[in-house]
Amino acid sequence: MKTDTIAAIATAMSPSGIGIIRISGEDAIEITDKIYRSKNNKKKISECKSHTIHYGYIYDGDEKIDEVMVVVMRAPATYTREDTIEIDCHGGVFVMKRILETVIKNGARPAEPGEYTKRAFLNGRIDLSQxxxxxxxxxxxxxxxxxxxxxxxxxxxxxxxxxxxxxxxxxxxxxxxxxxxxxxxxxxxxxxxxxxxxxxxxxxxxxxxxxSDNGRILKEGINTVIVGKPNAGKSSLLNILVGEDRAIVTDIAGTTRDVLEEQINLNGITLNLVDTAGIRDTEDIVEKIGVEKAMKHATGADLIIYVIDASVQLDDNDFDIINIIKDKNSIILLNKSDLSTIVDESEVRKYIDKTILSISAKNNDGIKELEDVIKNMFFDGTVSFNDEVYxxxxxxxxxxxxxxxxxxxxxxxxxxxxxxxxxxxxxxxxxxxxxxxxxxxxxxxxxxxxxxxxxxxx
Incomplete structure (x- = not known):
């Protein structure tokens, strides 16, 4: 099947050490012959063997544009199964654009997004799922x-x-x-x-x-919502997991009024973290909106981390949260283990049977155990790619x-x-x-x- 020849810059459009201009199609080698001059000999690219690299210059007419390395790959042993040329030039944005313009001037057309992979599919090199x-x-x-x-x-x-x-x-x-x-x-x-x-x-x-559920989590991450009463330590936990102070932490209950979203990599798994407003009955209109948002995010979460202030007794607000998470993938954290605690695991288990950990968000205690629990909860501790398909x-x-x-x-x-x-x-x-x-x-x-x-x- 005859196709036209396409060209595009294959590296990021930002200053870098190297830039690559990729050309694919029946005229790729002929076009390169028009613009490339070898440094050490008079050999044309059309005279070179497949899968070889050549040192020289790219010219636009008589104007030298850049010193380059040219990679020659002949069909069908290429990504697109077409003749392919890759020009490795200096990674300046202007010089990459200048070389691409010269390639197009000499017979190629700009490639569309994904067109190289599309040709690999159409030419039978890969299937659509690949x-x-x-x-x-x-x-x-x-x-x-x-x-x-x-x-x-x-x-x-x-x-x-x-x-x-x-x-x-x-x-x-x-x-x-x-x-x-x-x-x-x-x-x-x-x-x-x-x-x-x-x-x-x-x-x-x-x-x-x-x-597919595990597959979605592998690809997009675990949608994780942190809930709890005001001043339970939710924002402190978020800051520890993120590794920086992203949430404002004070002793004033209700500091967090809106949701705060962050993405982290946890033991090779992506967590899409959402810190929410403390859940409690309130007459404050702004805080009430924050609580409603917290409830909404919790409803659609893959995982809920419920932070309890273990230094104070459970109350009706805690029982409301327990009702929200009882049928969800949840982990309960008894925070402030560095203080004199009142609530322990046996107390919480009277009302809900979930994984319960004692932590201190202030001292970073128990965080490693939390990471291990999350990994085990979603992947039984291991993810194998030898035989399993996601x-x-x-x-x-x-x-x-x-x-x-x-x-x-x-x-x-x-x-x-x-x-x-x-x-x-x-x-x-x-x-x-x-x-x-x-x-x-x-x-x-x-x-x-x-x-x-x-x-x-x-």
């Missing part, structure tokens, strides 16, 4: 998110989805063949056999869907749900003793939904939507 994992690698916020994205880039989702599709396609082909040639292919007893097969594939899809993409989750619903319709048709062509219709729907995940069945507008999220030059 293409989407490229941007996830770039946007990874922690070690686990990076490992998950790299796992998908290496084809973990592709392998699982293709395996399920192969099973479904075999059954579709068998049904269609039997309907076309009933004299030689019998469907006697087949519905019972198909039910067993479909149930097994439903279990496979459900296992992938079950990973679904981190909302589009993938939606399509997996669609395919699962189609397969459930197959089972319903079997129970209702429907004709075999009904099985085939729903099996095909499931097959096509799975195909949309890896791009074996994809429309242009979907590709445009996916690749438009990429950065320029990738």
């Amino acid at each position: 293409a989407e994992s490229v941007i996830d690698v770039i946007n990874s916020k922690n070690e686990f998110a990076l490992k998950s994205s790299l796992s998908q880039l290496n084809g973990s989702v592709l392998k699982n989805v293709k395996s399920i599709r192969e099973v479904l396609l075999h059954e579709i082909a068998f049904i269609e063949s039997a309907l076309d040639d009933p004299e030689h292919i019998s469907l006697d007893g087949y519905p019972q056999k198909l039910e067993s097969i479909v149930n097994k594939e439903c279990d496979e899809i459900q296992a992938l869907l079950n990973s 679904i981190t993409n909302v589009r993938h989750k939606t399509l997996l749900n669609d395919s699962l619903e189609s397969l459930k319709l197959v089972v319903n048709s079997i129970y209702d003793d429907m004709p075999e062509d009904f099985y085939s219709i729903d099996l095909m729907n499931a097959y096509e939904s799975l195909g949309l995940i890896i791009g074996e069945s994809v429309e242009d507008d979907l590709m445009t939507e996916i690749f438009s999220k990429f950065c320029m030059g990738k």
Whole structure:
């Protein structure tokens, strides 16, 4: 398939040690011949072997622009499976733009966001799930998110989805063949056999869907809300976890009036922390708004950290908070262990059964234990990327749900003793939904939507 030649700056548009201009397409080498001059010999880039590096200069006509290294990569052993040139120049914004302008003047056009990866997909180098994992690698916020994205880039989702599709396609082909040639292919007893097969594939899809919550957390982080009564030590805890004084801390109850949001990396896991106003009955209009916001954030949280001032007795405000968190993933912290405490673990367990830790936000005591509890709560202490696949993409989750619903319709048709062509219709729907995940069945507008999220030059 003939395509035009594209070019873009592949590194950040800011002053740096090096900048890279990437050219891809059938005319990439010819264009480079027009603007590159070797320092040590008269050899043209078109005469150079693939996957070699050459030292010289980029010229715009007779004007020398920059001293560069040129990387030559010939198709198909490239990212896009097209002839590709990378010009490594000095990392000034002006010089990178100047070289890109020269490349475009000599026959290339500016690449669109994500167009290199789009060409890698269209040319069969990667599937759509791998293409989407490229941007996830770039946007990874922690070690686990990076490992998950790299796992998908290496084809973990592709392998699982293709395996399920192969099973479904075999059954579709068998049904269609039997309907076309009933004299030689019998469907006697087949519905019972198909039910067993479909149930097994439903279990496979459900296992992938079950990973999606952890997958979202790996990718986006744990939405963590810190709640408690005024002056319980919530803001002090936030400052310790963040590592700097982000929240104002005073002895005055009700200092925090609005929510304060921060993102931290905790043992390789991203926590999206929200410090909220102290929850209590109040006539102060501004504080009341803060309390309402605190309740709203707690409702949608993945994790609630409930901070109790252990130096004072529990009261009705505490019991209100306990009612909010009783059905949530929660950790209860008995703060101010450095003082003479009144409330202990046994007292709190009379009202709620959650993980309870004693800490001192003032002295940084118990924080390491809190970090370990959070990691164990969400990942059982470990996250393995050897065999386990995590679904981190909302589009993938939606399509997996669609395919699962189609397969459930197959089972319903079997129970209702429907004709075999009904099985085939729903099996095909499931097959096509799975195909949309890896791009074996994809429309242009979907590709445009996916690749438009990429950065320029990738």
